[in-house]
Amino acid sequence: MLGKKEQGGKVGKIDTLIGQDAEIKGTISTKGALRIDGSVDGGVTNAEAVVVGEEGKVRGDINAQTVVVGGKIAGNIIASANIEMLPHSQVKGNINAPQLYIAEGAIFEGNCIMSKRQEKVTEPEFKLKEMK
Numbered sequence: 001m002l003g004k005k006e007q008g009g010k011v012g013k014i015d016t017l018i019g020q021d022a023e024i025k026g027t028i029s030t031k032g033a034l035r036i037d038g039s040v041d042g043g044v045t046n047a048e049a050v051v052v053g054e055e056g057k058v059r060g061d062i063n064a065q066t067v068v069v070g071g072k073i074a075g076n077i078i079a080s081a082n083i084e085m086l087p088h089s090q091v092k093g094n095i096n097a098p099q100l101y102i103a104e105g106a107i108f109e110g111n112c113i114m115s116k117r118q119e120k121v122t123e124p125e126f127k128l129k130e131m132k
Contacts, residue, residue, distance in 0.1 A: 011049040011068060020055055027060070036071070043075065054088065067097075069106075074108075 015032030017023060022038035033049040041093040043060030044050050050064045055073035064109040065081045077083055077091065082099035085091060085106040096113045 009052055011066060014051070018056075020053075052089075054086075061093075 011033055013033060016030055016034045018034070018036045018038045018040065020037045024038070026039045026042040028034065028040065028042065028044045029046050030044070031046060031048065031109065033051070034044060034047050035051040035053060036044075036058060037053040038055075039057040039059075040056050044058070044062045044064065047062075047064035049066040049068070050062050050067045052058055052071045052073060054070040058071075058073045060076060062073065062076045062077045062079075062118045064079055066084075067077050067079045067082075067083045068086065069077075069087045069091055072090045074092045076093045077095045077097070079095075079097040081097070082101065083095055083097040084101040085103060086106060087103045087105035089103075090107045092109045094106070094110045094112070098114060098116045100114055102108060102113060
């Protein structure tokens with residue numbers, strides 16, 4: 001159940017589970033993988049992976065290596081590896097990750113930055129041709 005391909009994407013073993021009836025207020029700091037099926041009013045930091053299940057809700061920022069969204073997030077997401085938005089997921093906030101997957105039916109409202117932290121994005125050079 002916890003390691004389903006469609007729910008877990010590239011996430012392996014889940015270390016911490018917040019159940020459907022749980023309500024957490026405050027910031028969660030974890031080194032492992034976290035699955036949220038309840039609601040979190042705060043944020044998540046230092047996580048290896050965060051999976052927000054279809055019934056999961058997060059109001060706050062998420063900072064992790066990998067984030068898989070099946071539910072709703074109102075906050076910014078920063079992922080050092082990737083972000084995956086499953087069908088029917090909703091994100092209202094800015095996202096920053098080197099890789100982003102958005103499935104058909106997902107809703108994203110915000111700005112997106114896709115670059116590795118070490119890389120600097122440069123403007124392409126355009127030369128205008130003189131018309132004769």
